[in-house]
Amino acid sequence: MTILQIGAGGVGWVIAHKAAQNNDILGDIHIASRNINKCESIIQSIHKKDNLHDQTKKIIAHEVNADSLEALITLIESVKPKLVINAGPPWINVNIMEACYQTKTSYLDTSVATDLCSPGQQVPEAYDPQWNFRNKFKEAGITGILGAGFDPGVVSVFAAYASKSLFDEIDSIDVMDVNAGDHGKKFATNFDPETNMLEIQGDSFYWENESWHQVPCHTRMMEFDFPMIGKHKVYSMAHDEVRSLKEFIPAKRIEFWMGFGDKYLNYFNVMRDIGLLSSEAITMPNGQEIEPLKFLKALLPEPTSLAPNYKGQTCIGTWVRGKKDNKSKSIFIFNNADHEVAYEDVEHQAIAYTTGVPAITSALLYFKGLWAEKGLFNMEQLPPEHFLELMPNIGLSWDVQDLGDLKPEIKDLSK
Amino acid sequence: MTILQIGAGGVGWVIAHKAAQNNDILGDIHIASRNINKCESIIQSIHKKDNLHDQTKKIIAHEVNADSLEALITLIESVKPKLVINAGPPWINVNIMEACYQTKTSYLDTSVATDLCSPGQQVPEAYDPQWNFRNKFKEAGITGILGAGFDPGVVSVFAAYASKSLFDEIDSIDVMDVNAGDHGKKFATNFDPETNMLEIQGDSFYWENESWHQVPCHTRMMEFDFPMIGKHKVYSMAHDEVRSLKEFIPAKRIEFWMGFGDKYLNYFNVMRDIGLLSSEAITMPNGQEIEPLKFLKALLPEPTSLAPNYKGQTCIGTWVRGKKDNKSKSIFIFNNADHEVAYEDVEHQAIAYTTGVPAITSALLYFKGLWAEKGLFNMEQLPPEHFLELMPNIGLSWDVQDLGDLKPEIKDLSK
Numbered sequence: 012m013t014i015l016q017i018g019a020g021g022v023g024w025v026i027a028h029k030a031a032q033n034n035d036i037l038g039d040i041h042i043a044s045r046n047i048n049k050c051e052s053i054i055q056s057i058h059k060k061d062n063l064h065d066q067t068k069k070i071i072a073h074e075v076n077a078d079s080l081e082a083l084i085t086l087i088e089s090v091k092p093k094l095v096i097n098a099g100p101p102w103i104n105v106n107i108m109e110a111c112y113q114t115k116t117s118y119l120d121t122s123v124a125t126d127l128c129s130p131g132q133q134v135p136e137a138y139d140p141q142w143n144f145r146n147k148f149k150e151a152g153i154t155g156i157l158g159a160g161f162d163p164g165v166v167s168v169f170a171a172y173a174s175k176s177l178f179d180e181i182d183s184i185d186v187m188d189v190n191a192g193d194h195g196k197k198f199a200t201n202f203d204p205e206t207n208m209l210e211i212q213g214d215s216f217y218w219e220n221e222s223w224h225q226v227p228c229h230t231r232m233m234e235f236d237f238p239m240i241g242k243h244k245v246y247s248m249a250h251d252e253v254r255s256l257k258e259f260i261p262a263k264r265i266e267f268w269m270g271f272g273d274k275y276l277n278y279f280n281v282m283r284d285i286g287l288l289s290s291e292a293i294t295m296p297n298g299q300e301i302e303p304l305k306f307l308k309a310l311l312p313e314p315t316s317l318a319p320n321y322k323g324q325t326c327i328g329t330w331v332r333g334k335k336d337n338k339s340k341s342i343f344i345f346n347n348a349d350h351e352v353a354y355e356d357v358e359h360q361a362i363a364y365t366t367g368v369p370a371i372t373s374a375l376l377y378f379k380g381l382w383a384e385k386g387l388f389n390m391e392q393l394p395p396e397h398f399l400e401l402m403p404n405i406g407l408s409w410d411v412q413d414l415g416d417l418k419p420e421i422k423d424l425s426k
Numbered sequence: 427m428t429i430l431q432i433g434a435g436g437v438g439w440v441i442a443h444k445a446a447q448n449n450d451i452l453g454d455i456h457i458a459s460r461n462i463n464k465c466e467s468i469i470q471s472i473h474k475k476d477n478l479h480d481q482t483k484k485i486i487a488h489e490v491n492a493d494s495l496e497a498l499i500t501l502i503e504s505v506k507p508k509l510v511i512n513a514g515p516p517w518i519n520v521n522i523m524e525a526c527y528q529t530k531t532s533y534l535d536t537s538v539a540t541d542l543c544s545p546g547q548q549v550p551e552a553y554d555p556q557w558n559f560r561n562k563f564k565e566a567g568i569t570g571i572l573g574a575g576f577d578p579g580v581v582s583v584f585a586a587y588a589s590k591s592l593f594d595e596i597d598s599i600d601v602m603d604v605n606a607g608d609h610g611k612k613f614a615t616n617f618d619p620e621t622n623m624l625e626i627q628g629d630s631f632y633w634e635n636e637s638w639h640q641v642p643c644h645t646r647m648m649e650f651d652f653p654m655i656g657k658h659k660v661y662s663m664a665h666d667e668v669r670s671l672k673e674f675i676p677a678k679r680i681e682f683w684m685g686f687g688d689k690y691l692n693y694f695n696v697m698r699d700i701g702l703l704s705s706e707a708i709t710m711p712n713g714q715e716i717e718p719l720k721f722l723k724a725l726l727p728e729p730t731s732l733a734p735n736y737k738g739q740t741c742i743g744t745w746v747r748g749k750k751d752n753k754s755k756s757i758f759i760f761n762n763a764d765h766e767v768a769y770e771d772v773e774h775q776a777i778a779y780t781t782g783v784p785a786i787t788s789a790l791l792y793f794k795g796l797w798a799e800k801g802l803f804n805m806e807q808l809p810p811e812h813f814l815e816l817m818p819n820i821g822l823s824w825d826v827q828d829l830g831d832l833k834p835e836i837k838d839l840s841k
Contacts, residue, residue, distance in 0.1 A: 198700050277692065278696050281613075281697070285693070285722075285725060295724050301710075301714075301721065306716065309708050309710050309711065310701050
């Protein structure tokens, strides 16, 4: 048994740790990145935390340029993994899927191939480049699992579980994501500032009454009382799972919400107002061309540097409202993750942790033959019970909160 | 008769216009800058506004590198001006003064040679490099007038007038500067963003009870009800006139205050928090070294581009509190300047206008022999009556507001 992980950023860090903790099932672990040093740092950390469960199994670093299909095929053919876990940036997804198809190797990733903000890459078209592989994966006799992080991923499993077992019909699915942690910096982003800031300033898309609705960022808002972390403002935002949930779970409205504190939004607005969040290059007096977002990235703290001092919790979940036995019903299925607990386990913060744990939970289900049907699947298409049973053992618990008949009260801030 | 103006930025723009309107007294006008195109743009604007009063007099553009003493001497010797008006950046002051000394030419500037925030260049040492020329100017038989803008400049004349004619003893001199204008941009600075942002984030120095007090920026605040523009918050800030007033006008406390709106301070704080106001270079992934402040300068609107759409007024003045005939007394001597009126007169905004008009008022007093004593003088050392009589004719009125016994109420925000 062997897995090949491609990508060695924050999510890759957690995936590798969790794979090592479960290597009695997953076998040898190969980690590949454009920068082999990043793989080696992760392996060092795994040894330091004594996370390599079966010491007889190998863990090996590789260098690979994932932009090259040929390089990917060569690597896969030499490693011969049972599963490729893609923990890299969005734009390498399609290349890795093609390499898996050509080498007849199963595939798993944690986020969508598109940037969710450029024309043709927004929510309504989000999975198109990857869903093109449906017939190819079936034909090759391999399994592909898409979006196996927390959101997308676990929240989609929550929605599938609600649809299958808790509701007869669904009015609304609201995916809610709040990080109430504190990294002690005045301002920093939890992952790549360039990707993060592009994502946050894009228009939001939600699905309602059989059609897509597009609204500017931070113009639709709700307040919600989250378990453990209390009341937070959340804002409608473009996110991949809205596209796939719309495809697989019938509901009148489907929407993604991210929590932003007033302080965070103030920083965001000032940076946007002065032009710092633009990816259009400006010209310096000496003729240098510089993209403001790339300059901002160089200015802000390196996201991985935040983990050691991160305190507090995240809360991510799926709020489902609908009917069961002709009675209105409203529930929140959720997880609370603690930054310090995550750091103690794998030397990283909870945001990467909540993405990495579900990826390895899904990989284990594939290895156990429970999520191993041939073809290409988003998480909400697969049987939710096995996943919900296994995930707490891998590091993330979940719970259901009965909200009585609580109804989302959405405020339109654009007026 | 001839004047030579060095510097063709915003203040230089207004000085040249005002000199042209008064060229029957000042004679031929020579304008020199590192970039001759800037001089030619000013001359074009003067012709466009029909501001060359005596059409028989010349107005001529020159190129000069003011960092080169030799180039300055060559230029002065070829032009043979009766007065050099320095409208350039602070660091060229000393060079131009040396060139004036060597060529025995009188000199006038509008702001101090130091940056007011680097070690050794702060308020308590502000005029040292220029006051070193006192004996040399007297010996050469020339006149030097320092800080002949509005603040320093007119506010210093106001203080001298108060001290001479309105008070027997002075408790406090508070120089108050508010721009209540609106340029229609989300964020912009009224002069060079790099200089402006360095100045604003420096510690403030005020003189009280015979010693200097140093406090972090924006930690001492007052509210004041300004004529025409209403209530504004002002913050203690480092400014050159505190140094010279302390030398020449006896008072228990002398302090400079600048108005900053809450919105402006919010932008400032965010930019400072993310490191954008630093002059220490950061390294981009490709190895490029970039100073954040220089990047910010390239990002923000060019200050001169703001003038055409600027609306509203400034209010700058001197609040003096003390005793006359053993009775407490509190007065505000001030000017209101209107951005649109300034633009109509000289195609520039009121902030440059309020600096350029006093410079030409002072130059005219020198030409009339009223402010022409041999030696080096700050504005508060010269007889204030002539100046206060002439300035309204050049473009800026002034008035005295009786504040009864109003006392400055300073809030310490550092706690």
